[in-house]
Amino acid sequence: MRLARAIDLWLGELSRAGRQDGTLDLSAASEQFVDQLERTRPDVGVQEVTTNDCRAFLDGWRGCAASTVCTVHSAVNGLFAWLFLEGEVEVNPMARIKRPRRPRPGEADVVIVTPDDVGRMFAACDSWQEFLCLSVLAYVGARRDAASRLRWRDVDLSFGSVRLHEKGGKVVDVTIPDELAQILREACESGAVRCGPDDCVIPNRRPASVKRPERSNKSIWETVIKIARGAGVRSTVHALR
Helix, strand or coil: CEHHHHHHHHHHHHHHCCCCCCHHHHHHHHHHHHHHHHCCCCCCEHHHCCHHHHHHHHHCCCCCCHHHHHHHHHHHHHHHHHHHHCCCCCCCCCCCCCCCCCCCCCCCCCCCCCHHHHHHHHHHCCCHHHHHHHHHHHHHCCCHHHHHHCEHHHEECCCCEEEEECHHHCEEEEECCHHHHHHHHHHHHHCCCCCCCCCECCCCCCHHHCCCCCCCCHHHHHHHHHHHHHHCCCCCHHHHC
């Protein structure tokens, strides 16, 4: 079996099991693994991948954040562990490669934002896209994936609530403050934001360049980083939670 085909089957298995939240991250890491191998071995099959092939790929992530290195390791190990259980490989080439240690909570460089920081970020917004992104995150405390999935059909301004599609397939109804409800009303009344039932509450940063029906939550991350940089503060989506 070709490695690229194996990855497609594995991601399909994860999706059917309801593991959508990290699938995009796993897909990106796996595709880069295929690209690196196919530069020298275009027809490489899963049985031909060696432990040193895996090491060479993981070495390319040295110097990255510990969480990123762990995610990449988990992606490659998860793929070959599944192939081993399926009988497609006789041995998992990742079995001898020790997983990196994630920093303990007390060791991590935690990003913290203050109310003044958030105020400066609101002042730095220069479009409805940025304003809506920051508003949903700051007032609701949604994860970036839930914020990315939020559609106008999930918003009930009559009762002042939004329905979030959270990790693990959980659906949560959250009461929103009057300030956010007013922002959402003004966004629809402005005519600058598409507010159909299937439209995203947080528009895409570059709508014309989006071709795929599914949406990556990376646009939420990029928007927050851009706003924070313009405001002269350090922030992440998680810090806003």
